[in-house]
Amino acid sequence: MSSDFLVEIKDLHFTYDRRPILKGINLSIRRGEVVAIMGGSGSGKTTLLRLIGGQLKPTSGTVKVDGQVVNDMSHKELYALRRRMGMLFQFGALYTDLSVYDNVAFPLREHTNLIESMIRDLVLLKLNAVGLRGAHKLMPADLSGGMARRVALARAIALDPMLIMYDEPFTGLDPISLGVTGNLLRRLNDALGATSIMVTHDVQESLQIVDHIYFISEGQIVAQGTPDEIRDTKIPFVHQFVHGEIDGPVPFHYPAEPLAQDLMLEGAA
Amino acid sequence: MNAIADTLRFLGNYVTTNVFRLGYATRLFLLTLLYSGESFRRFRLVLRELYSIGVLSLIIIMVSGLFVGFVLGLQGYNTLERYGSEQALGILVALSLVRELGPVVTALLYAGRAGTAITAEIGLMKATEQLSAMEMMAVEPMARVVAPRFWAGVISMPLLAALFSTMGVFGGYIVGVVLIGVDEGAFWSQMQASVDFHEDIMNGVIKSVVFAVAVTAIALVEGYDSKPTAEGVSRATTRTVVTSSLVVLFLDFILTSLMFTS
Amino acid sequence: MDLWVGIFVTVGFAALLFLAMKVGNMSGYSVGDGYTVHAYFDNVGGLKVRAPVKSAGVVVGRVAEVKFDNKRFEADVVLKIDRRFQFPKDTSASILTSGLLGEQYIGLEAGGDDQMIKDGEAFTITQSAVVLEKLIGQFLYSKASEDDSAKK
Numbered sequence: 295m296s297s298d299f300l301v302e303i304k305d306l307h308f309t310y311d312r313r314p315i316l317k318g319i320n321l322s323i324r325r326g327e328v329v330a331i332m333g334g335s336g337s338g339k340t341t342l343l344r345l346i347g348g349q350l351k352p353t354s355g356t357v358k359v360d361g362q363v364v365n366d367m368s369h370k371e372l373y374a375l376r377r378r379m380g381m382l383f384q385f386g387a388l389y390t391d392l393s394v395y396d397n398v399a400f401p402l403r404e405h406t407n408l409i410e411s412m413i414r415d416l417v418l419l420k421l422n423a424v425g426l427r428g429a430h431k432l433m434p435a436d437l438s439g440g441m442a443r444r445v446a447l448a449r450a451i452a453l454d455p456m457l458i459m460y461d462e463p464f465t466g467l468d469p470i471s472l473g474v475t476g477n478l479l480r481r482l483n484d485a486l487g488a489t490s491i492m493v494t495h496d497v498q499e500s501l502q503i504v505d506h507i508y509f510i511s512e513g514q515i516v517a518q519g520t521p522d523e524i525r526d527t528k529i530p531f532v533h534q535f536v537h538g539e540i541d542g543p544v545p546f547h548y549p550a551e552p553l554a555q556d557l558m559l560e561g562a563a
Numbered sequence: 564m565n566a567i568a569d570t571l572r573f574l575g576n577y578v579t580t581n582v583f584r585l586g587y588a589t590r591l592f593l594l595t596l597l598y599s600g601e602s603f604r605r606f607r608l609v610l611r612e613l614y615s616i617g618v619l620s621l622i623i624i625m626v627s628g629l630f631v632g633f634v635l636g637l638q639g640y641n642t643l644e645r646y647g648s649e650q651a652l653g654i655l656v657a658l659s660l661v662r663e664l665g666p667v668v669t670a671l672l673y674a675g676r677a678g679t680a681i682t683a684e685i686g687l688m689k690a691t692e693q694l695s696a697m698e699m700m701a702v703e704p705m706a707r708v709v710a711p712r713f714w715a716g717v718i719s720m721p722l723l724a725a726l727f728s729t730m731g732v733f734g735g736y737i738v739g740v741v742l743i744g745v746d747e748g749a750f751w752s753q754m755q756a757s758v759d760f761h762e763d764i765m766n767g768v769i770k771s772v773v774f775a776v777a778v779t780a781i782a783l784v785e786g787y788d789s790k791p792t793a794e795g796v797s798r799a800t801t802r803t804v805v806t807s808s809l810v811v812l813f814l815d816f817i818l819t820s821l822m823f824t825s
Numbered sequence: 826m827d828l829w830v831g832i833f834v835t836v837g838f839a840a841l842l843f844l845a846m847k848v849g850n851m852s853g854y855s856v857g858d859g860y861t862v863h864a865y866f867d868n869v870g871g872l873k874v875r876a877p878v879k880s881a882g883v884v885v886g887r888v889a890e891v892k893f894d895n896k897r898f899e900a901d902v903v904l905k906i907d908r909r910f911q912f913p914k915d916t917s918a919s920i921l922t923s924g925l926l927g928e929q930y931i932g933l934e935a936g937g938d939d940q941m942i943k944d945g946e947a948f949t950i951t952q953s954a955v956v957l958e959k960l961i962g963q964f965l966y967s968k969a970s971e972d973d974s975a976k977k
Contacts, residue, residue, distance in 0.1 A: 347699050376701035387696035390687075404702050446696075610830055618829045621836075657848045722837025729840040732848055751847070758849040762875065768841070 300325045300457060300489045301346060306355035308341060315341050317513035318355070323506075328483050328490040330500040332535065333510035339493040340384075342510070343459050346491070347381060348372045359457065377405055380450030380458040380488075384465060386442040388434040394421070394445050395430040401452045420448040423485075424478060440471030444478065451482060458483065460492035464499055472496070476503050497536050501525065509535065588784040591705075595713050595783070598706035602714060608707065612715030616677045620723060623676055624669060628727035631664055632656065632734015639735070640743055652745050653754030656735030657728075661758060661767045662823070665728035667815050670774035673720060674807040678782035681712055682803040685786030686796035694787075709783050716779030717772065724771035766822045773814060778807040859886055859905040863947035864918040864931070869900045870954025872920055872929045878904050880933040885910045888931060904931060913938035919952035929954060 301323040308316040315338040323329050331339050344350045345357055348364045357364040359375060367375065388397050398417045402408060408416070421427045424444040434442060443463065450458060463479065464472050480503040483490045494500050500507065501521040509517040509532055517524070517532045527533060550556065602608050639655040685708065688694050694704045732754075739745045758764065782803045789799035869891055878886035886906035894901040906912070915936030922929050933948075942948070 349695065349698060373701040373703070376699055379699065381696065381699040383692045383696055385691065387692035389693055390691070401700050401702075404700065404707075610827065613830045613833065614826050617837075618833045621833060661844060661848065719833075719837075722834065722840070725837055725840040725844055728848075729843050732844075754848055759875070760845055760849040764841075764844050764849045 298324050300360055301491065302356075302358040303342075303346075304356050304358075306342075306345065306357060307353045308338070308345060308350065309353045310341075315513055316345075316352075319510070319513075319515055321508055321515060321518075323489060323491060325489055326483075326487065327505040328480060328492070328503060330504040330507045331491065331493045331510060332495060332497065332500065332507060334495065334535075337510045338513050339510055340461055343381070343461055343491065343493055346457075347376065347379060347459065377453060378456045380453070380455035382443070382446050382450045382458070382460045382463055384462045385439070386434075386446035388437075388442055388446055388449070390434050392434075393430070394426070394432050394434065394437070397434065397445060398430075398449045398452055401449065405453060416452070417448075420452055421445070423451070423482065424448045425474075438471075440467050440475065443467070443471075443475060447475075447478065447482070451486060451488075454486055454488075456488055458486075458488050458490045460490065460494070462494055463492055464494055464496040472499055476500075479503060497538075501536075584788070587788060588780070591709075591784050591787060592780050594705045595710050595780070598703060598710045599714060601703075601706040602710040608711035609714050609718075612712045613719060615680065616712065616715045617719035617723065620673060620676045620719070621726070623672055624723045624727050625730050627668065627672055628660075628665075628730030629734045631668060631727075632660070632731035632736075633738050634734075635659060635664075635731065636735040636738030636743070640739055640745065649739075649745055650749035651753055652735065652739045653750040653752075654757045656739070657732055657754045657758050658763060660728040660731040660735075661763050663815070663819070664731065665724045666767050666770040666774055667811060669720065669724040669727045669771060670778055670811040671808055673716075673723065673775075674778045674782070674804055674811065677716065677719075678778050678803045678807055679800045681716075681779070681782040682786040682789070682800045683796055685709070685712075685783065686789035686791075686799050689787065689789065690791035690793075690796060692791075709787065713779050713783060716782075717775045720775030720778075721768050721771045724767065728767070766818075769822075770815065770818050773818060774811050777810050777814060781807045781810065859907050860944040861889060862904045862906060862912075862942055863945075864902045864904060864951050865894065865897060865899040865947065866902060866920060866951050866953045867899060868953040868956060869902060870920055870929055870956055872902065872931070872954065876928065876930050878906060878931045878933060880910070880912070880935065885933065902931070911941045914940045914942050914946075915950060916942065916948055917950035917952065918948040920954035922955070 299322040301321075303319055303321050306316055306319040307314070319342065331342060333339050341350065345352055346359065346364065348357075348367065352365050356366075360378075362371070362375065364372070364375070388394075389400065392400065395417055398420055399413050402413050402416060406413075418427055418430065421430055424447050426441060426444055426448065429437070429441065429445070434445070437445065460479065463475055467475060476499045479490065479492070482488075492500070492504075501524065504521060506520060507518060507524050508515050511531055517527060517529050519527070524532060524536060527536070635656045636652065639652050640649055643649045643651055643655065685694075688708065694708065697704045697707060736750065740747045740750050785799040785803045785806070789795045872888065872891060874888055874891055876888045877884045878888065886904055888902060889905040890901075890903035892901050892903075893899075904918075912933060913936045915938040917934045917936065919932050919934070920929055921932045936950075
């Protein structure tokens with residue numbers, strides 16, 4: 295109804311413990327898109343997701359989701375909004391004391407008054423969508439990393455969210471699971487008519503499935519574009535990132551005193 | 564000069580950190596109370612925690628109570644016999660259990676058995692982002708995770724303490740009457756004559772409720788506040804035992820001086 | 826699981842009940858259903874609040890309050906006596922000790938008056954606590970004076 299953009303972020307700053315993490319982020323995500331946010335470790339990508347989900351409050355700037363300003367919401371409004379969001383955490387964050395079935399049923403039981411037989415049908419459908427209907431009796435401890443991730447995905451989409459966020463969905467997966475997960479992510483997004491944001495540093499996998507990519511470095515967006523634009527880019531940072539070169543604008547060495555000085559070759563000055 | 568400055572800095576830091584933590588703990592505690600309504604409406608959640616906090620502590624509490632009773636019977640008899648008043652054994656056993664040992668030892672055992680479990684579980688839930696995931700699913704972890712455990716603790720502890728005291732009285736009875744041969748009638752009647760329901764038993768129950776609130780709240784705060792790493796959780800678990808033991812003994816002193824001095 | 830919680834709660838309450846009935850005395854003497862009578866003593870010794878009030882060795886009430894009466898310069902002991910037991914007006918109250926070192930209690934010895942004492946009235950005949958030091962002092966004193974008179 296409102297704009298084409300589901301998520302709009304304007305001049306977002308975030309400071310944690312007097313350390314600036316995000317310094318003026320502007321981005322807009324169109325409805326129905328799958329967007330990747332990339333950057334090195336510790337560049338503030340996960341923080342950005344938490345800001346969109348309202349788990350953190352920005353130091354300044356605004357985060358708008360579906361036309362509403364997230365950072366001005368009351369606790370109640372925020373929780374109402376979150377029912378329409380799904381989030382997949384880095385290692386799944388399944389409830390270890392509940393079975394796979396109960397994990398997926400959890401949001402349904404918490405937020406709907408559906409009768410148990412309907413919940414059962416829904417849970418099995420969602421599990422079927424991620425290919426794990428047969429595993430509904432297992433406990434999270436019995437699952438492999440890739441399977442746990444998929445169960446968590448089924449749980450995240452249990453309430454048919456309008457926005458799905460993924461925190462490092464590809465970390466620690468073997469190449470097969472990786473391909474499966476990437477594919478699944480794209481298909482689910484299109485099937486549900488949802489919008490997806492994923493934070494990742496897996497360039498090759500992401501380039502195959504997303505519509506738009508943002509690069510974050512040192513708290514700012516340094517590059518953005520479609521996968522094709524990114525592949526051909528001349529921006530040194532992105533080039534280094536995409537092609538995995540060891541040295542470039544992102545130095546191999548953490549900033550330090552010259553080696554000779556650290557080894558005290560210049561005498562005890 | 565530097566050492567003094569360092570010490571001052573350390574002290575200042577220590578004080579501010581702990582005042583900060585105290586404030587955090589209080590806020591969390593009030594939130595727990597605020598969200599209690601929801602967990603009572605869904606009593607299943609509390610029931611589950613009653614099982615893991617109360618039922619699973621039964622064995623350790625009952626066995627400990629029995630043995631404490633044995634020891635009280637033996638030691639009490641040896642001392643009282645010197646004054647020719649071994650018939651007062653029942654009084655000694657019952658009063659020391661109901662007033663002090665029941666609530667206090669139960670609270671200490673509870674801190675070790677259930678308190679650590681609570682801290683570790685919540686700490687790990689935090690470390691594995693389960694609490695974050697809950698928040699993102701618009702489910703308040705305070706209502707779903709923290710409050711049910713709190714109330715299960717508060718309900719369990721007085722019952723456990725009563726069981727402890729009962730087992731202790733039986734222990735004293737077995738050693739004193741069955742093994743040593745103190746007169747059975749005197750044992751029970753003297754006990755009944757000097758143990759008062761309001762003065763002794765109810766005060767013991769009040770004590771155990773206070774301890775329950777303290778220990779459970781400490782365990783929950785430590786878990787919720789732990790650093791989300793293996794080391795952080797293990798430190799938090801240790802702190803739960805140490806802090807709650809100290810707090811229980813301190814509160815016991817305060818409560819005893821309020822209750823039993825006229 | 827529910828079964829276990831049920832068992833736990835039942836056993837817990839059973840233990841509380843056991844403590845209340847078998848270990849303690851759920852006596853209602855102190856609360857409500859009694860009438861109060863005053864008794865004035867020169868010296869209450871170590872008499873404590875909640876000490877038993879006995880007549881013929883049976884507990885009939887409790888000491889509700891021990892205070893100092895600043896007009897009579899005596900101790901005012903408020904007794905709460907069970908309504909089931911009535912005592913004549915000339916009943917005497919004395920502070921006694923159970924055993925040589927035991928706790929102190931109030932002993933009531935009924936008189937022969939037809940009128941029964943009413944709520945708020947006072948026992949007129951009282952006997953104070955025996956203070957051991959005084960007793961020994963008296964004994965030594967009388968012994969000494971005996972010796973003195975014997976010498977003369």
